[in-house]
Structure formats: structure tokens, C-alpha cells
Amino acid sequence: MQAEPRKSLVGEEYEVEVGPVAHGGHCIARTSEGQVLFVRHALPGERVVARVTEGEQGARFLRADAVTVLDASKDRIDEPCPFAGPGRCGGCDWQHAKPGAQRRLKADVIAEQLQHLAGLTPEEAGWDGTVLPAEGDKVPAGQVPAWRTRVQYAVTADGRAGLRRHRSHEVEPIDHCMIAAEGVSELGIEKRAWTGMDSVEAIAATGSQDRQVILTPKPGARLPLVELDRPVSVLRVDERSGGVHRVHGRPFVRERADGRTHRVGNGGFWQVHPKAADTLVTAVMQGLLPRKGDMALDLYCGVGLFAGALADRVGDQGAVLGIESGKRAVEDARHNLADFDRVRIEQGKVESVLPRTGIEEVDLIVLDPPRAGAGRKTVEHLASLGARRIAYVACDPAALARDLGYFRDGGYRVRTLRAFDLFPMTHHVECVAILEPATKGL
Incomplete structure (x- = not known):
């Protein structure tokens, strides 16, 4: 006899007191019945309404987003990025916290x-x-350092560049990533169509003017002609082998x-x-x-x-x-x-x-x-x-x-x-x- 399927709790809302921060970009809270919640977009000490995003009845813990803040922490700020927040881009965990609070x-x-x-x-x-x-x-609250020299953009079905939502394959289309380094932003990846691509990675080397774009096409798709605002080398990821191959320009960037x-060749690791x-x-x-x-x-x-x-x-x-x-x-x-x-x-x-x-x-x-x-x-x-x-x-x-x-x-x-x-x-x-x-x- 098969066991009854557990009831999904996705969408359920709980008013909770937020407890300590946990590894992974969330804080721990408990419902009045003692159910553990891993809550994103919250800060310790707050009282929030948490909406379940993953989990089912009887699970050891549920994942949730703080969708309403009833009592805010003194460390809370409005997210500087228009694409941050519950259900949006999953790239940043602490946009809602002051910089010093993030480090704490x-x-x-x-x-x-x-x-x-x-x-x-x-x-x-x-x-x-x-x-x-x-x-x-070390920037004031409300400002965001532009530091990320390597950004991998996902692509929507209609060719728009964006970033993945948290723990999801869904894409949040964006027109600018605030944490992207200047050398990445100036490539203008978000401003053009990438039809047929699964992802586009942009690399801006440190200490040189080397710029690189790595294209991952969908099966059977042809590579677009990449004409950007500045010289850039283009690589592609082979859809079968996963290998990275040069299309034009250098197959490497020079990091200082x-x-x-x-x-650093073919999109290899660098900080x-x-x-x-x-x-x-x-x-x-x-x-x-x-x-x-x-x-x-x-x-x-x-x-x-x-x-x-x-x-x-x-x-x-x-x-x-x-x-x-x-x-x-x-x-x-x-x-x-x-x-x-x-x-x-x-x-x-x-x-x-x-x-x-x-x-x-x-x-x-x-x-x-x-x-x-x-x-x-x-x-x-x-x-x-x-x-x-x-x-x-x-x-x-x-x-x-x-x-x-x-x-x-x-x-x-x-x-x-x-x-x-x-x-x-x-x-x-x-x-x-x-x-x-x-x-x-x-």
C-alpha cells in the first residue's frame, strides 16, 4: 500500500520572529507549531510574514521568503537593486542589509x-x-560596490539576458547588474538579444584590458555574430562535450x-x-x-x-x-x-x-x-x-x-x-x- 503523498506547503504564510543567521544566506525561524523555516530576505531579530517557497508537511525544515516586514532591524535598508527581493534575482543574499551588517x-x-x-x-x-x-x-549603506569581474547570464526563451532566481531555473531578465565590474557592464550584454543561447558569460580581466564572452548555445542553435562596444574575444561551449573552444580572439585573458x-585560458578559474x-x-x-x-x-x-x-x-x-x-x-x-x-x-x-x-x-x-x-x-x-x-x-x-x-x-x-x-x-x-x-x- 502506497503512502499518502505529503501536502505541499508552498505559498503558506507564517508570522514569525526571526532568529540567528545560518550558513547559506538565510536566517532561522520557527512557526508557532515549532516548524523550522529557513527564511531569506530577513534579518535576525525581525518579525516578518514568511511565505513558504519549498517544502511539504512533515519536512525537517521549510524554505521561505520574508514577504512582509512587521518589525524591522536597525540594519535593514531598501534593496538598492531593482531586481533584488523575494522571488526575484537569486544572485545577492544581503541587499537588504547595511554593508557593515553583512560582514557581521x-x-x-x-x-x-x-x-x-x-x-x-x-x-x-x-x-x-x-x-x-x-x-x-567600504561603501555607505544604499551603495553597491561593482566588483564581479565574471558574470554568467542566463538567457530567456526570447533571447533576453538575465540571472537565475534563487534555487530555480527561471530567469529574471535584467537591464543592469549592480555588482558587475565596470569592465563587464561596458560590454552591454543585457542590451542585446541572445536568441538560441542558453547562457552568456562575460569576463573582464583585472590589470589588463582583456574582455571575453563565452557562449553556451541551445542544442542545434547557431552562434550569433557578436559585435560589442569594445574589442572582445569570443568562446563557445560545445553542447556535447562541454569543452570550451575559441571562436575569435584570444582563447585566454591576462590577469594581474x-x-x-x-x-587564464578558456574561462578557467580566477578570483x-x-x-x-x-x-x-x-x-x-x-x-x-x-x-x-x-x-x-x-x-x-x-x-x-x-x-x-x-x-x-x-x-x-x-x-x-x-x-x-x-x-x-x-x-x-x-x-x-x-x-x-x-x-x-x-x-x-x-x-x-x-x-x-x-x-x-x-x-x-x-x-x-x-x-x-x-x-x-x-x-x-x-x-x-x-x-x-x-x-x-x-x-x-x-x-x-x-x-x-x-x-x-x-x-x-x-x-x-x-x-x-x-x-x-x-x-x-x-x-x-x-x-x-x-x-x-x-
């Missing part, structure tokens, strides 16, 4: 994840509890950081905030304090940002090994670091390649893993190498906290942690943790 919310999330997943207080993590704005991003130019790469390199190098002659690892090394910074500082008697899974990123890293004789870049997954190297001891380690983190097995291997210091760069506080717990089990403690608001208006935050052997100085 992110700090609360980091602190909660550290405590919950690693058993660490801010003091035990060497963290002062603040999230620092990037240079130039740490006094070096880095080639999206124009100040992010330099901010993170500075934090990592200040934490590691490389010495001449050091042996260092750069894991998940991308196009070689940290490997190049390490090579500069360890000198001709030092050595750096980078490991990266992406084939094109490895090609770019080898190109970018070709003038360093003692830098080697290996392709493959870190957990597979590192054991094959035979390396049993290193001085320094940098790891900048994907959002899921490095994981227990990789952390255990790294902890066995006896590094003097380890720098962990993390874009997800939960993954960072889990891995810090694994490092503690492997005999490492957190010396310092710094947090940077490199994604204003969103819930995302970047952290740099510096670890050292727990026995140091004992």
Missing part, C-alpha cells in the same frame, strides 16, 4: 561553523571575529596579481573580485613567512597564483610542486611559471597525485580546495609531511571547519585566521587559516 552576519556564520564542526572558539582559531572588506568596497601576469588575488596572496605569504630554500606544495593550484608567489620567495635553492586536476589550468600554470626552474606542476587529483610523488617532508603547504574542502584522507596525508606552516584558503566556512578538525586530529592547530568579504551582497566569504604543529613552542 558572515562573521556570525564563520564563528558558528568553527564551533559546531571544529569545536573552536574565535580565540582558539586566532581570529578577532571580524570580516574585512576588500580595498575600495602579485606583480605578475597570469594567463572574481578584482582585489581578491592580491588580498589572498598577501594573507598567505604573511602567514607562511617563506624562507629561502624552502620546499613548498601548492595544492589545487589552478593557474599558479600561489605557486608563483612561493617561488618568488623561496628563491633558486627552494622548490615548489603544484598539483591541479584541470588540464587547461595545468597548461596555463606551466606557461605562467616557465621562468622558475624549480617549480613543477603535476596534473591530477591531489589525493591521487600526492602519494605518487614520494614526498615525505615539506616546509610549507598552501591548499585552496574547491567548495567541498580537502577531506579527511588528504588532510591526514598533509599532516604527515611535517610542514612548518600550512595555509588553507577556503571559500566555504563549513568545509574549512570540518578540515580544521581533521588537521587537529593530525597534530596541527590554527595559529591565525583571517576573513575577507570578497563577495559583497552575497552570503559567500573567503577565509585564510594558518596552521602549525600543535607541539610548536611546547
Whole structure:
């Protein structure tokens, strides 16, 4: 006998007191019956009417939007962007909060994840509890820093560019993205038709005039003739293989950081905030304090940002090994670091390649893993190498906290942690943790 289908609660409304912020761009509330709600567009301490957007009777929690604010927080402002708000563009989580409040919310999330997943207080993590704005991003309430140098636009059936709604494939057509960097906005992606395209990604490199558009066509569609207001290279995503191919112009952009130019090919990964790469390199190098002659690892090394910074500082008697899974990123890293004789870049997954190297001891380690983190097995291997210091760069506080717990089990403690608001208006935050052997100085 089949169970009765659960009743959908989408559209139901509840008047609730909003509780603490949670990881993911929402706050936690409970209905009078005790049902947990994850509420977007709300702030802690507010009283709101929350409308359910996902969930069914008996679910562990429901997702909801605050559609009416009955008692507002002192940190609330009107969303500067006309496309933000319940049911609209899902790109920004905190448009309704003052800039300083956004950073406090992110700090609360980091602190909660550290405590919950690693058993660490801010003091035990060497963290002062603040999230620092990037240079130039400390703007008054009601203003929005234009920082995003890479924007992926979705395309409606009639060819209009827009952005996805939260947890949806539906497209919110827009005529301007307020957080898009000037170099992206000047391409005018929103002002022309993209008939037959599934998505259009716009890239404006930092420190160069390189601009790039990457087109993902719908099956069977022909590419449009791309004539924009300024020189731009055009790439396309193959609908079958997912590979990225040049249509015209360069297949790469040149990004500038740490006094070096880095080639980033075929839409490869680079930090999206124009100040992010330099901010993170500075934090990592200040934490590691490389010495001449050091042996260092750069894991998940991308196009070689940290490997190049390490090579500069360890000198001709030092050595750096980078490991990266992406084939094109490895090609770019080898190109970018070709003038360093003692830098080697290996392709493959870190957990597979590192054991094959035979390396049993290193001085320094940098790891900048994907959002899921490095994981227990990789952390255990790294902890066995006896590094003097380890720098962990993390874009997800939960993954960072889990891995810090694994490092503690492997005999490492957190010396310092710094947090940077490199994604204003969103819930995302970047952290740099510096670890050292727990026995140091004992």
C-alpha cells in the first residue's frame, strides 16, 4: 500500500520572529507549531510574514521568503537593486542589509561553523571575529560596490539576458547588474538579444584590458555574430562535450596579481573580485613567512597564483610542486611559471597525485580546495609531511571547519585566521587559516 503523498506547503504564510543567521544566506525561524523555516530576505531579530517557497508537511525544515516586514532591524535598508527581493534575482543574499551588517552576519556564520564542526572558539582559531572588506568596497549603506569581474547570464526563451532566481531555473531578465565590474557592464550584454543561447558569460580581466564572452548555445542553435562596444574575444561551449573552444580572439585573458601576469585560458578559474588575488596572496605569504630554500606544495593550484608567489620567495635553492586536476589550468600554470626552474606542476587529483610523488617532508603547504574542502584522507596525508606552516584558503566556512578538525586530529592547530568579504551582497566569504604543529613552542 502506497503512502499518502505529503501536502505541499508552498505559498503558506507564517508570522514569525526571526532568529540567528545560518550558513547559506538565510536566517532561522520557527512557526508557532515549532516548524523550522529557513527564511531569506530577513534579518535576525525581525518579525516578518514568511511565505513558504519549498517544502511539504512533515519536512525537517521549510524554505521561505520574508514577504512582509512587521518589525524591522536597525540594519535593514531598501534593496538598492531593482531586481533584488523575494522571488526575484537569486544572485545577492544581503541587499537588504547595511554593508557593515553583512560582514557581521558572515562573521556570525564563520564563528558558528568553527564551533559546531571544529569545536573552536574565535580565540582558539586566532581570529578577532571580524570580516574585512576588500580595498575600495567600504561603501555607505544604499551603495553597491561593482566588483564581479565574471558574470554568467542566463538567457530567456526570447533571447533576453538575465540571472537565475534563487534555487530555480527561471530567469529574471535584467537591464543592469549592480555588482558587475565596470569592465563587464561596458560590454552591454543585457542590451542585446541572445536568441538560441542558453547562457552568456562575460569576463573582464583585472590589470589588463582583456574582455571575453563565452557562449553556451541551445542544442542545434547557431552562434550569433557578436559585435560589442569594445574589442572582445569570443568562446563557445560545445553542447556535447562541454569543452570550451575559441571562436575569435584570444582563447585566454591576462590577469594581474602579485606583480605578475597570469594567463587564464578558456574561462578557467580566477578570483572574481578584482582585489581578491592580491588580498589572498598577501594573507598567505604573511602567514607562511617563506624562507629561502624552502620546499613548498601548492595544492589545487589552478593557474599558479600561489605557486608563483612561493617561488618568488623561496628563491633558486627552494622548490615548489603544484598539483591541479584541470588540464587547461595545468597548461596555463606551466606557461605562467616557465621562468622558475624549480617549480613543477603535476596534473591530477591531489589525493591521487600526492602519494605518487614520494614526498615525505615539506616546509610549507598552501591548499585552496574547491567548495567541498580537502577531506579527511588528504588532510591526514598533509599532516604527515611535517610542514612548518600550512595555509588553507577556503571559500566555504563549513568545509574549512570540518578540515580544521581533521588537521587537529593530525597534530596541527590554527595559529591565525583571517576573513575577507570578497563577495559583497552575497552570503559567500573567503577565509585564510594558518596552521602549525600543535607541539610548536611546547
